Amino acid sequence: GGSLRGDSLRGGSLHGDSFHVMWRDLAAIGRHAASGGYRRFAWTAADAECRAWFEEQARARGLMYEVDRNGNQWAWLGDPARGNAVVTGSHLDSVPDGGAFDGPLGVVSAFAALDELRGRNARFTRPLAVVNFGDEEGARFGLACVGSRLTAGRLTAEQAHRLTDGDGITLPRAMEAAGYDPDAIGPDPERLARIGAFVELHIEQGRALDLTGDAVGVASAIRPHGRWRFDFRGEANHAGTTRTPDRRDPMLPYAETVLAARREAERTGAVATFGKIAVEPNGVNAIPSLVRGWLDSRAVDQQTLDTVVGGIEKAARASAAAHGVDVDLVRESFTPVVEFDHALRDELARILGKDAGLTVPVLDTGAGHDAGILAGSIPTAMLFVRNPTGVSHAPAEFAAEDDCVAGVRALADVLEGLACA
């Protein structure tokens, strides 16, 4: 592999050069010059550019392009009405200053795999689609996997209508501003019923494949995870004149809660992260009135996760009381453990291992995915592409070009095995 970042992948052995061309074109969209990371938040201008790129890819290939009621984009080869479709794809939105691969690798690889199959003169026996699910990261409205949750009926229209970004703009208003019909938002059982299998390719967000020395692996499960919001409310006052004993400073219990989260994580083997914070009034010379911190926690099983979050909550309440501060805790979202379909997983492993007589690594992950949402409704599987540093949700996220090409070939093999004669 080369020492290449998001904007320059070359070489490899696929039918044609479409992967590299797509990668180059997409890499230019939504990049923040100072950080080198991507800011492609749902229903913003950068997101719209990514979506225009998707539509262009669909049309250039003569695929039937459509946007569903929840803003997810679809590119169909074959008639969706025939049902039992094989769908592949991922998402194009990003976390703040995210890497180039999380999401886009799955979408670009999906189109490239289709090109590869056409290059192989494959005979398709099932309808095939490439999908771009909207707002996977939840960077703007706080809830991850909004597009796939709506499709699968795991989020109601009413709940979606209440989602609000940091500027007070609701999800329906944001979608409307982007040119979509906010009244259409809602569960999409008919669409779901046409899908026979969903396969999402994704960059690995840890180093398991690097340790086993494999370019590609298959997912077994997604660990339970969720987001909790802690609101610490004290009393704003002058930073220069308010005597220390007179203060009700919410920053103190917040700080102690962050330390408690680390302690709980170390004690249990879970992970617990405060990565986002809002302070009011956010003045350098004022004691805050409010500190709002968002906890993201994930564990190997439900019981461990409950223990960790329970421990953090207990510490937050004790510390808040000691400092004369009020604390409110809201669980903003939660995704239980996901076991991917065993039969599909085994079929993937068989397809990928058959030529080389290889055993394909099967691994679980602490990262959430649209595939994890759909897995509750339809047979779903995931392919991971090696990430040599394990860095993700950061500009340094990286996969070698040879591994990306291996990922496309693996996805093409899987699609051929599932959807071709």
Ligand code: HGY
């Ligand atoms: O945060 C996550 O795990 C995901 O990438 N949405």
Ligand code: MN
């Ligand atoms: Mn992500």
Ligand code: MN
């Ligand atoms: Mn992702």
Ligand code: MN
């Ligand atoms: Mn003053």
